[in-house]
Amino acid sequence: MNLSVNVGKLKLGNPVIAASGTFGYGEEYSGFTDIGRLGAVTVKGLSLSPREGNPPPRIVETPAGMLNAVGLQNIGIDSFIKDKLPFLRQFETRVIVNFFGDSISEYAEAAARLSSAEGVHALEMNISCPNKQAGWSIFGTDPKVTFRVVSAVRKATAMPLIVKLSPNVTDIAMMAKAAEDAGADALSLINTLTAMAIDINTRRPKLANITGGLSGPAIRPVAVRMVWECYRKVKIPLIGMGGIMSAEDAIEFMLAGATAVAVGTANFVNPGAAVDILQGIKTFMSARGIRSPRELTGAVRC
Amino acid sequence: MNLSVNVGKLKLGNPVIAASGTFGYGEEYSGFTDIGRLGAVTVKGLSLSPREGNPPPRIVETPAGMLNAVGLQNIGIDSFIKDKLPFLRQFETRVIVNFFGDSISEYAEAAARLSSAEGVHALEMNISCPNKQAGWSIFGTDPKVTFRVVSAVRKATAMPLIVKLSPNVTDIAMMAKAAEDAGADALSLINTLTAMAIDINTRRPKLANITGGLSGPAIRPVAVRMVWECYRKVKIPLIGMGGIMSAEDAIEFMLAGATAVAVGTANFVNPGAAVDILQGIKTFMSARGIRSPRELTGAVRC
Amino acid sequence: MSRLFEASVKENRRLTEKHYLLTFNPLKKIRRPGPGNFFMISAGNGLDPLLKRPFSLHRRTGSGIRILYRVTGRGTAILSRKRPGDVLEIIGPLGNGFPARRAGENTILVAGGVGIAPVFALAEHLAASAKKPVLFYGAKTGSDLLCIDELKSIGIEPRICTDTGDTGRKGPVTGMLREFLGKNPSFSEDCCIYACGPESMLRSLSALAGEYGLRGYAALEQNMACGIGACLGCIVNTTRGYKRVCRDGPVFPLNEIIW
Amino acid sequence: MSRLFEASVKENRRLTEKHYLLTFNPLKKIRRPGPGNFFMISAGNGLDPLLKRPFSLHRRTGSGIRILYRVTGRGTAILSRKRPGDVLEIIGPLGNGFPARRAGENTILVAGGVGIAPVFALAEHLAASAKKPVLFYGAKTGSDLLCIDELKSIGIEPRICTDTGDTGRKGPVTGMLREFLGKNPSFSEDCCIYACGPESMLRSLSALAGEYGLRGYAALEQNMACGIGACLGCIVNTTRGYKRVCRDGPVFPLNEIIW
Numbered sequence A, B: 001m002n003l004s005v006n007v008g009k010l011k012l013g014n015p016v017i018a019a020s021g022t023f024g025y026g027e028e029y030s031g032f033t034d035i036g037r038l039g040a041v042t043v044k045g046l047s048l049s050p051r052e053g054n055p056p057p058r059i060v061e062t063p064a065g066m067l068n069a070v071g072l073q074n075i076g077i078d079s080f081i082k083d084k085l086p087f088l089r090q091f092e093t094r095v096i097v098n099f100f101g102d103s104i105s106e107y108a109e110a111a112a113r114l115s116s117a118e119g120v121h122a123l124e125m126n127i128s129c130p131n132k133q134a135g136w137s138i139f140g141t142d143p144k145v146t147f148r149v150v151s152a153v154r155k156a157t158a159m160p161l162i163v164k165l166s167p168n169v170t171d172i173a174m175m176a177k178a179a180e181d182a183g184a185d186a187l188s189l190i191n192t193l194t195a196m197a198i199d200i201n202t203r204r205p206k207l208a209n210i211t212g213g214l215s216g217p218a219i220r221p222v223a224v225r226m227v228w229e230c231y232r233k234v235k236i237p238l239i240g241m242g243g244i245m246s247a248e249d250a251i252e253f254m255l256a257g258a259t260a261v262a263v264g265t266a267n268f269v270n271p272g273a274a275v276d277i278l279q280g281i282k283t284f285m286s287a288r289g290i291r292s293p294r295e296l297t298g299a300v301r302c
Numbered sequence C, D: 001m002s003r004l005f006e007a008s009v010k011e012n013r014r015l016t017e018k019h020y021l022l023t024f025n026p027l028k029k030i031r032r033p034g035p036g037n038f039f040m041i042s043a044g045n046g047l048d049p050l051l052k053r054p055f056s057l058h059r060r061t062g063s064g065i066r067i068l069y070r071v072t073g074r075g076t077a078i079l080s081r082k083r084p085g086d087v088l089e090i091i092g093p094l095g096n097g098f099p100a101r102r103a104g105e106n107t108i109l110v111a112g113g114v115g116i117a118p119v120f121a122l123a124e125h126l127a128a129s130a131k132k133p134v135l136f137y138g139a140k141t142g143s144d145l146l147c148i149d150e151l152k153s154i155g156i157e158p159r160i161c162t163d164t165g166d167t168g169r170k171g172p173v174t175g176m177l178r179e180f181l182g183k184n185p186s187f188s189e190d191c192c193i194y195a196c197g198p199e200s201m202l203r204s205l206s207a208l209a210g211e212y213g214l215r216g217y218a219a220l221e222q223n224m225a226c227g228i229g230a231c232l233g234c235i236v237n238t239t240r241g242y243k244r245v246c247r248d249g250p251v252f253p254l255n256e257i258i259w
């Protein structure tokens, strides 16, 4: 059985990735799971300069899910390269760097800066974070703007470029097409759904930021649908995510059209979740004589 | 304590409504709960002629939610008026008729036909059902088309007109505004999120229709956010729904901006859910000296 | 008025690797369930699983109401972990149930797999009568056969077949029934079939009944949300159009079902 | 390597209307937890609740590891229904724990409400030493006071106050501490405070410590998802910027916390 998959130009030893923002900079999990076994680790979204993020409370549980409004807190690209990347270089695991900017030029500059760092294997552009500040959430909701920002980043880097889409749109496939047309090598979907919870006793939003992003199993059926819609619209490979808790869930995404899958919220419930899921995929494949994950991609029979 | 609320021109004895498609034509529940205690019953979506709906399987459970692809099966407006309405007329409960059409003229004709029926107190236009056939899902996702279809129905009826919005859009508040501008008296939100589930053993979609609508507690945080966004954008009253399982959930929607709430999927879990929720709201209000549900509407402190 | 009630688990006995027999006692007075009726039972006590699951009446005994179930997924797995004293939330009894047979008519009962659950209820109901039913019972292997002793204790000697042939005849239950009908032409002259089992079995049973011109009924299954006819989720296609398994059924005339 | 383990519930004893004492035995060898460490414990065994909940080490005894918890919501309500033999999924021990005190230093312990859970662990740890800690313990009413006998059995006589005054002094625990500091200037000269309790208590304790120039530490709480420093969900604002309660804490120097 050969587990390797190609996410565009990015070659992975296996299709299981840790999702951005749920796996820290990788080192946080090193005492808890075998990072080296994962196909890739996607680090917490980075920006040119460090960000403080939102005040607490930043997270709250909801039915079969959670809201987060971390607000893109990060240590900045330079510290990441200096302090965090060396740790990640010791593993076979590929390193995908999730990043964002406040303007098109910031996006391009961030991509350029990351491209020269040793040990970064792919870039994942977050144009979809719902914790909007500076009104930039438009990057992920208007296909014309998406095309422009992705084109600019494409010019700034020769690295495998993954564009991470927002699910908070009317037509996800149209957004996918815009990113593909602008030169993306692959797409990640989905990011979180914008959501809100209110404490009825205090009458205050449960998150200091008022709204946050919904992740976890609650959103899985929406995510699977979006992967399926995009698979039929674009040719570039898809990384599926949204509520994957088990190997079965991961396989569901592959059948819908995902070449690889990312595990997010499940890491919080079980720091070994991603490795367990990989193991479960292997078991599933060998029980059925499936020789490559590629046989599963898009294999849903409609 | 006075529980009555005004949803535009529609006066309700209390703010708890049974959601369309989850309460049949009312009579299905008559052996299970006291329909007469509800503020209103919204009946299953009707069209000019009867519809067969989608083949089975039509429903499947997902984490804290369910998908349905009933496909708007209904007995048609004429049978409804003849066979179902007389039963509903015996209660104090207001009757809201959910309806849809395949074209603007069908919408208008359906509204006109229903307006003359004795015992119908309000119309709820479904422009948002994701089980799209005949490509008409556009009615609920393009604000210009929404404006046109709502305007046409507005001209066809003098009844309280509620427009039920789809959550599968980039900007729900813009859709709300379009419906308000076209003359809607109130808005219902949200309908189900388009979603999909795949059986990994058969590799087939779990629903015959491939995709379906996600309802239940899983979607509540998205629904609350949308009610809150619309409340800040439009002046007409909102009926909040999406995953309400308890009085606490209902109050959360009211704090976000809902004048009344509708109970959907919860009815399946407990046929007495809507009445229990009404009772819980009363208990909550009296414990805190709240004299009218209106004190709760939009009272979230951001 | 409501048919929603709580019940306390009396016993939850494992019968085979996958099958359990659960006895519950309603904590309030409920309507009397009959053969072919079912209950919507909550396996969890929170949001996971969210919806109740349908289970047929298997037996009414002095110690409570019994269901017989097979663990197939999440809900039944959680149900299998219930212990005596645990409380279940239940809606029921629901559904039309098996119709009464005509006076003097012979009865053939056909059960496939866990379909024995409601068929047993009917067998017990009919066992006391003058014309004892003949029961055909098919399963995957001998170890999947359930309630054989109970059937005997109510005076019914099941005619058994299995896919593997390790117990009883090898082959489908309809094959055995076809042979029986061939050998007993007088029995089949005035005779009605009642069946429950997997779709493939019911489908060939329909064909067989058609061939021999026999009346018959099958208890069907379909994913359900409400169980009371409101959601339109549990549709089956019939000669009279789409019907709701939960409210118009679960028992339908064999010749009306469109497979 | 993983600090994820299963544990079997040994006892889950109700202490008051809202408080429970749960003893568990890890099913594999785990790291030794110390005072101020915590565990992320799954209350359900499915998706409801989804995330684990943090609970401090309360006591290590021969019969297992103990947590002392208050039922505040869904997760703790489900936890309170666990019975002996039930299996919990747990991550831990986690967090920095209370720092060791300096040689010869006096110790003041301050607990508010269920904050006694980790404070007791520290008290037990320090009780054997030459310089016994002085423990101030505030609660809403007398019936909310926990482990008074256990405290006495380790040789610690708690100084108690309640909001209602029905047991001990009436008023906030910081009031009692202020009086003590005033009366015992020599004690407070070389002294360190360790505290856990509601934010309002810790806030005034910070102010008091500042006033008297005392060093001190507080174990903080914040909603958590991962418990291991990855999600950045459990932030507290400090003089050194935002810090993660789960990984950089939960114990922070009082003078660094920005309230």
Ligand SMILES: Cc1cc2nc3c(=O)[nH]c(=O)nc-3n(C[C@H](O)[C@H](O)[C@H](O)COP(=O)(O)OP(=O)(O)OC[C@H]3O[C@@H](n4cnc5c(N)ncnc54)[C@H](O)[C@@H]3O)c2cc1C
Pocket: B061, C038, C049, C051, C052, C053, C054, C055, C056, C057, C067, C068, C069, C070, C071, C072, C073, C074, C075, C076, C077, C114, C117, C118, C220, C221, C222, C223, C224, C225, C245, C250
């Ligand atoms: C009227 C009726 C009577 C039944 N009586 C019995 C009985 O006596 N004994 C018995 O073992 N089984 C019976 N069943 C089947 C039983 O309801 C399903 O096996 C059970 O719902 C599976 O639940 P799960 O959570 O374990 O499975 P899931 O993990 O949800 O899914 C496993 C399979 O069960 C089916 N399923 C899921 N949800 C439902 C649902 N709400 N209703 C029906 N099927 C569903 C799915 O199609 C799927 O293939 C009956 C079904 C019906 C409709």
Ligand SMILES: Cc1cc2nc3c(=O)[nH]c(=O)nc-3n(C[C@H](O)[C@H](O)[C@H](O)COP(=O)(O)OP(=O)(O)OC[C@H]3O[C@@H](n4cnc5c(N)ncnc54)[C@H](O)[C@@H]3O)c2cc1C
Pocket: A061, D038, D049, D051, D052, D053, D054, D055, D056, D057, D067, D068, D069, D070, D071, D072, D073, D074, D075, D076, D077, D114, D117, D118, D220, D221, D222, D223, D224, D225, D245, D250
């Ligand atoms: C390091 C640490 C140690 C703790 N030690 C103890 C202890 O020893 N004994 C004790 O009784 N309590 C302790 N707590 C608090 C305990 O974790 C919460 O009371 C518990 O999570 C509430 O869960 P719930 O599901 O019952 O409540 P919910 O219904 O989820 O909510 C009730 C309240 O609990 C808070 N809460 C919800 N989820 C979390 C979460 N994941 N983490 C923290 N708070 C949350 C919410 O803000 C809410 O106000 C500790 C908290 C932390 C951070």
Ligand SMILES: Cc1cc2nc3c(=O)[nH]c(=O)nc-3n(C[C@H](O)[C@H](O)[C@H](O)COP(=O)(O)O)c2cc1C
Pocket: A019, A020, A021, A022, A044, A045, A068, A070, A072, A098, A126, A129, A164, A190, A191, A192, A214, A215, A216, A217, A219, A241, A242, A243, A244, A262, A263, A264, A265, A266, D231, D232, D233
């Ligand atoms: C706490 C948290 C932080 C996240 N931070 C980021 C981020 O920085 N960049 C990003 O692109 N996605 C971020 N995400 C989104 C996840 O990568 C993932 O797309 C989403 O959570 C859905 O997957 P899941 O349901 O498996 O968690 C974050 C999610 C969570 C829960």
Ligand SMILES: Cc1cc2nc3c(=O)[nH]c(=O)nc-3n(C[C@H](O)[C@H](O)[C@H](O)COP(=O)(O)O)c2cc1C
Pocket: B019, B020, B021, B022, B044, B045, B068, B070, B072, B098, B126, B129, B164, B190, B191, B192, B214, B215, B216, B217, B219, B241, B242, B243, B244, B262, B263, B264, B265, B266, C231, C232, C233
């Ligand atoms: C089985 C089912 C059928 C539905 N049918 C309709 C319908 O005919 N018309 C409509 O406007 N909404 C329909 N809905 C949507 C509900 O009215 C409601 O908006 C949605 O389910 C969210 O609420 P809930 O989470 O409380 O169920 C249906 C929902 C379900 C689950």
Ligand code: FES
Pocket: C223, C224, C225, C226, C227, C228, C229, C230, C231, C232, C233, C234, C244, C245, C246, C247
């Ligand atoms: S299960 Fe709802 S109509 Fe049958």
Ligand code: FES
Pocket: D223, D224, D225, D226, D227, D228, D229, D230, D231, D232, D233, D234, D244, D245, D246, D247
């Ligand atoms: S709980 Fe995730 S960083 Fe602290």
